[in-house]
Amino acid sequence: xxxxxxxxxxxxxxxxxxxxxxxxxxxxxxxxxxxxxxxxxxxxxxxxxxxxxxxxxxxxxxxxxxxxxxxxxxxxxxxxxxxxxxxxxxxxxxxxxxxxxxxxxxxxxxxxxx
Amino acid sequence: xxxxxxxxxxxxxxxxxxxxxxxxxxxxxxxxxxxxxxxxxxxxxxxxxxxxxxxxxxxxxxxxxxxxxxxxxxxxxxxxxxxxxxxxxxxxxxxxxxxxxxxxxxxxxxxx
Numbered sequence: 105x106x107x108x109x110x111x112x113x114x115x116x117x118x119x120x121x122x123x124x125x126x127x128x129x130x131x132x133x134x135x136x137x138x139x140x141x142x143x144x145x146x147x148x149x150x151x152x153x154x155x156x157x158x159x160x161x162x163x164x165x166x167x168x169x170x171x172x173x174x175x176x177x178x179x180x181x182x183x184x185x186x187x188x189x190x191x192x193x194x195x196x197x198x199x200x201x202x203x204x205x206x207x208x209x210x211x212x213x214x215x216x217x218x
Numbered sequence: 219x220x221x222x223x224x225x226x227x228x229x230x231x232x233x234x235x236x237x238x239x240x241x242x243x244x245x246x247x248x249x250x251x252x253x254x255x256x257x258x259x260x261x262x263x264x265x266x267x268x269x270x271x272x273x274x275x276x277x278x279x280x281x282x283x284x285x286x287x288x289x290x291x292x293x294x295x296x297x298x299x300x301x302x303x304x305x306x307x308x309x310x311x312x313x314x315x316x317x318x319x320x321x322x323x324x325x326x327x328x329x330x
Contacts, residue, residue, distance in 0.1 A: 108261075139320075146320060146321050146322040146323070147262070147305070147320035147321070147323075148320075149318065149319075149320075195261045195262075197261065205250055205252050205267065205307070205309055205310075205318065206252070206264050206267065207254075207262070207264065208264070209260075209261025209262050209263070210261055211259075211260060211261060212259075212260075212261055
């Protein structure tokens with residue numbers, strides 16, 4: 105299995121632009137997570153899905169952030185409009201049925217908002 | 219929120235055993251204890267998980283006392299490649315997954 109695949113690997117954009125991050129979870133996994141990592145705040149959970157349904161989005165910073173999972177093999181995290189304080193590494197992770205706490209992470213997207 | 223407390227950093231030398239202790243005083247009955255490892259520019263990687271007593275795999279051992287209010291990750295004979303950040307998490311599955319809290323973890327540096 106190729107593992108969790110995230111794209112792009114790096115994204116540089118200007119303040120006010122829309123940013124879309126993409127994730128393909130491991131086949132057969134029914135949980136999908138979006139995390140954000142910064143030096144100041146560490147690794148924070150933004151939102152997670154179970155069987156394509158959002159379960160907890162309490163970590164989403166504000167209305168500028170939105171996440172979707174239209175099917176079991178694809179999810180997006182969108183930031184519109186982006187701000188410099190959104191600069192961080194965004195990780196997607198998935199976990200299998202029966203072992204939900206065993207997360208498999210992607211390589212992350214390094215986002216820089218200028 | 220099932221937060222945990224770990225040392226911010228630890229240093230060791232190659233070949234030594236390293237023990238990283240995590241406090242989780244408000245662990246719930248159904249919570250498991252899970253440890254992850256993260257190298258620079260990579261996502262965290264699952265190391266080991268346990269509920270009580272001792273768990274061992276090819277990478278590490280996890281010691282959990284009877285009261286489960288703490289746990290210790292033991293890395294035998296570390297090498298330079300074990301330099302990484304180690305996270306301790308407590309939580310159960312299902313709808314409580316949002317309680318999984320990574321925090322800042324413990325930066326382990328292994329010296330030659």
